[in-house]
Amino acid sequence: MKxxxxxxxxxxxxxxxxxxxxxxxxTRGVTDISREIYxxxxxxxxxxxxxxxxxxxxxxxxxxxxxxxxxxxxKNFHESLLVEITWTIVPFIILIGMAVPATxxxxxxxxxxxxxxxxxxxxxxxxxxxxxxxxNVDFFSSLSxxxxxxxxxxxxxxxxxxxxxxxxxxxxxxxxxxxLTANDVIHSWWVPEFAVKKDAIPGFINEAWVIVDKPGVxxxxxxxxxxxxxGFMPIVVExxxxxxxxxxxxxxxxxxxxxxxxxMKSWNLADLMAMGEEVYNKACxxxxxxxxxxxxxxxxxxxxxxxxxGEVSVHIDVVLNGKxxxxxxxxxxxxxxxxxxxxxxxxxxxxxxxxxxxxxxAQIAELKx
Amino acid sequence: MPDQQNKLKKSDWIKVVxxxxxxxxxxxSRSNYKRDFSSNSYWPYIFAGLVLMLVFIASVxxxxxxxxxxx
Ligand SMILES: [Cu+2]
Numbered sequence: 001m002k003x004x005x006x007x008x009x010x011x012x013x014x015x016x017x018x019x020x021x022x023x024x025x026x027t028r029g030v031t032d033i034s035r036e037i038y039x040x041x042x043x044x045x046x047x048x049x050x051x052x053x054x055x056x057x058x059x060x061x062x063x064x065x066x067x068x069x070x071x072x073x074x075k076n077f078h079e080s081l082l083v084e085i086t087w088t089i090v091p092f093i094i095l096i097g098m099a100v101p102a103t104x105x106x107x108x109x110x111x112x113x114x115x116x117x118x119x120x121x122x123x124x125x126x127x128x129x130x131x132x133x134x135x136n137v138d139f140f141s142s143l144s145x146x147x148x149x150x151x152x153x154x155x156x157x158x159x160x161x162x163x164x165x166x167x168x169x170x171x172x173x174x175x176x177x178x179x180l181t182a183n184d185v186i187h188s189w190w191v192p193e194f195a196v197k198k199d200a201i202p203g204f205i206n207e208a209w210v211i212v213d214k215p216g217v218x219x220x221x222x223x224x225x226x227x228x229x230x231g232f233m234p235i236v237v238e239x240x241x242x243x244x245x246x247x248x249x250x251x252x253x254x255x256x257x258x259x260x261x262x263x264m265k266s267w268n269l270a271d272l273m274a275m276g277e278e279v280y281n282k283a284c285x286x287x288x289x290x291x292x293x294x295x296x297x298x299x300x301x302x303x304x305x306x307x308x309x310g311e312v313s314v315h316i317d318v319v320l321n322g323k324x325x326x327x328x329x330x331x332x333x334x335x336x337x338x339x340x341x342x343x344x345x346x347x348x349x350x351x352x353x354x355x356x357x358x359x360x361x362a363q364i365a366e367l368k369x
Numbered sequence: 370m371p372d373q374q375n376k377l378k379k380s381d382w383i384k385v386v387x388x389x390x391x392x393x394x395x396x397x398s399r400s401n402y403k404r405d406f407s408s409n410s411y412w413p414y415i416f417a418g419l420v421l422m423l424v425f426i427a428s429v430x431x432x433x434x435x436x437x438x439x440x
Contacts, residue, residue: 084396104440
């Protein structure tokens with residue numbers, strides 16, 4: 001037994017997890033507010049420690065020094081005004097003492113005025129959408145960890161389940177306000193290093209803000225159980241210098257323009273299939289599964305599905321507009337015309353669905369207008 | 370309403386107010402409790418309770434105003 005305990009202890013001490021230097025305490029963070037929260041947390045923690053030591057100290061001391069075998073006799077009195085008043089007033093003073101600095105910080109946290117940049121953050125099952133309100137920049141951010149790592153057929157990397165295709169990018173030193181909402185169910189946008197954890201609720205808009213003072217990459221997760229892939233919708237925020245941020249904005253806008261042009265060029269079946277598979281794996285696989293077999297009772301199979309083999313316009317309509325009231329979302333806004341055309345073409349020609357149909361990006365672009 | 374109420378003296382009102390404050394606080398001595406429960410009418414206590422509740426609400430309101438202005 002001793003050996004086992006020793007072995008476990010050695011394991012604990014020497015285990016070097018690939019996810020390096022984790023800590024037990026609250027994150028100190030990279031904003032003024034996050035550090036204030038951290039300091040509050042530490043002050044209150046030490047107050048609790050002192051109270052704990054005092055209370056348990058007195059209790060243990062009494063137990064030991066006034067034990068029966070030493071001839072201690074219990075005092076038989078009922079209610080003491082002095083004691084009752086003391087133990088009401090002392091916690092009151094402690095609580096007020098903690099509330100004063102905490103309130104000061106809370107007031108700052110809720111001061112959403114005078115933001116330099118407004119970004120709408122919308123939670124979807126299971127990804128985030130970021131809209132830069134003044135910039136006409138709008139994109140989705142979804143998990144980029146390969147399925148093979150999730151299914152344990154590939155070595156997991158350091159940022160396992162904490163990496164996305166399109167990170168949120170914000171400039172350093174600017175007040176960025178987030179307007180949080182959701183498209184389907186309640187999500188929660190949580191980045192520990194910003195000390196921001198705010199519910200994203202359909203039909204409501206919650207606000208939060210940050211001024212980050214250090215460029216870097218900060219990661220977070222959805223913090224409200226939101227369905228099957230709740231653990232697979234991470235948040236990645238890249239904080240760049242103002243100049244880098246500006247050039248990133250320009251790049252994104254250019255890429256958007258390029259995509260619109262791509263919709264106009266002509267695509268052949270092979271190109272659409274290749275791209276369609278990529279899109280499918282990223283956006284649809286979670287529910288409809290790798291071989292299009294679906295999950296009976298929850299997500300319909302697309303292999304041999306009457307929709308995927310039937311009338312093209314019906315198929316396009318389901319994917320673009322979704323099925324209200326079900327988990328099937330409207331992908332019209334989430335994917336570009338090319339991606340939509342590719343994934344629909346893919347569904348009509350993969351896994352033995354051999355319709356030979358091609359849905360062109362131009363056709364979809366028209367419907368997206 | 371019993372007419373003893375009208376006969377409450379100033380010093381009695383102070384006792385009523387102190388008892389209501391003790392109730393807000395949650396601690397009262399046994400002798401005061403016995404004295405209060407042997408009085409003729411509960412109306413002075415209800416009246417003082419309502420007034421002091423309004424005072425309490427007003428002071429919470431002012432406290433919040435103060436906190437927003439100075440913290
Ligand atoms: Cu979520």
